[in-house]
Amino acid sequence: AQKITQTQPGMFVQEKEAVTLDCTYDTSDPSYGLFWYKQPSSGEMIFLIYQGSYDQQNATEGRYSLNFQKARKSANLVISASQLGDSAMYFCAMSPLSGGYNKLIFGAGTRLAVHP
Amino acid sequence: GAGVSQSPSNKVTEKGKDVELRCDPISGHTALYWYRQRLGQGLEFLIYFQGNSAPDKSGLPSDRFSAERTGESVSTLTIQRTQQEDSAVYLCASSLGQGPDEAFFGQGTRLTVV
Numbered sequence: 001a002q003k004i005t006q007t008q009p010g011m012f013v014q015e016k017e018a019v020t021l022d023c024t025y026d027t028s029d030p031s032y033g034l035f036w037y038k039q040p041s042s043g044e045m046i047f048l049i050y051q052g053s054y055d056q057q058n059a060t061e062g063r064y065s066l067n068f069q070k071a072r073k074s075a076n077l078v079i080s081a082s083q084l085g086d087s088a089m090y091f092c093a094m095s096p097l098s099g100g101y102n103k104l105i106f107g108a109g110t111r112l113a114v115h116p
Numbered sequence: 117g118a119g120v121s122q123s124p125s126n127k128v129t130e131k132g133k134d135v136e137l138r139c140d141p142i143s144g145h146t147a148l149y150w151y152r153q154r155l156g157q158g159l160e161f162l163i164y165f166q167g168n169s170a171p172d173k174s175g176l177p178s179d180r181f182s183a184e185r186t187g188e189s190v191s192t193l194t195i196q197r198t199q200q201e202d203s204a205v206y207l208c209a210s211s212l213g214q215g216p217d218e219a220f221f222g223q224g225t226r227l228t229v230v
Binding site: 033035043044045047050052091095097101102103104105106107108109 | 169172207209211219220
C-alpha cells in the first residue's frame with residue numbers, strides 16, 4: 001500500500017529566505033514517481049516538480065528543488081528565495097510506475113506562509 | 117478542450133437528494149482521478165480510471181458513492197442520499213497514464229449539503 005506523510009501542518013518563512021517542506025513516503029513498488037503540487041487560496045492545483053525513483057539526480061525547476069533521499073524514503077521540497085506569492089498549501093504525492101498503473105495519492109499538505 | 121473541465125462549479129443540495137458531478141478530461145488522457153477535499157484538508161483519493169482496466173474504487177467512502185467513465189472521455193461521480201458530511205470540493209484530474217506524467221486538475225465542484 002502507498003502512503004504519503006507530511007508532518008508539518010504549517011510553516012512560515014521570511015521573504016527571500018529558503019524553506020524546506022518535508023515529505024516521507026511508503027511503498028512496496030520498486031518503481032515510483034514523486035510529485036509536488038501547490039494549491040493557492042484560489043483552489044487550483046499547480047504542478048511544481050517531479051522526481052522518479054530511479055533518477056540519479058535531484059530534480060530542480062527554477063526556485064524549486066526536490067531533496068530525494070531514497071534510503072530514507074523522503075522527498076522534501078526546497079523553495080529558495082521565497083516570495084509572497086509562494087504562500088499556499090503544498091501537497092506531496094506519489095504514483096507507482098508499474099504496468100501502466102499510476103494511481104496518484106496525496107499527503108495531507110503543508111500550509112506555507114511567507115512573511116514580508 | 118484545453119484543460120480538465122468540471123461541472124457544475126458549485127452545487128447546493130438538500131440532505132437526502134442525489135447529485136451528479138461531471139468531469140471532462142483532457143483529450144487523449146487515459147487516466148482519470150476523483151478526489152474529495154474537505155475544507156482546509158488534503159486530497160482524499162476516491163477512484164481511479166485507467167484506460168479499459170477495471171477502476172480502482174478503493175477510496176470510495178460508502179456505497180452511496182459511485183463513478184462511471186465512458187471510454188476515455190467523460191466521467192460522472194454520483195452521490196446518492198447526500199449527507200452533510202459529503203460537503204466538500206470534489207476535484208477531478210487526468211493524465212496521459214503512461215508512466216511518470218503529471219496530473220492536470222479541474223477547478224473542482226464545491227458541493228454543499230444543507
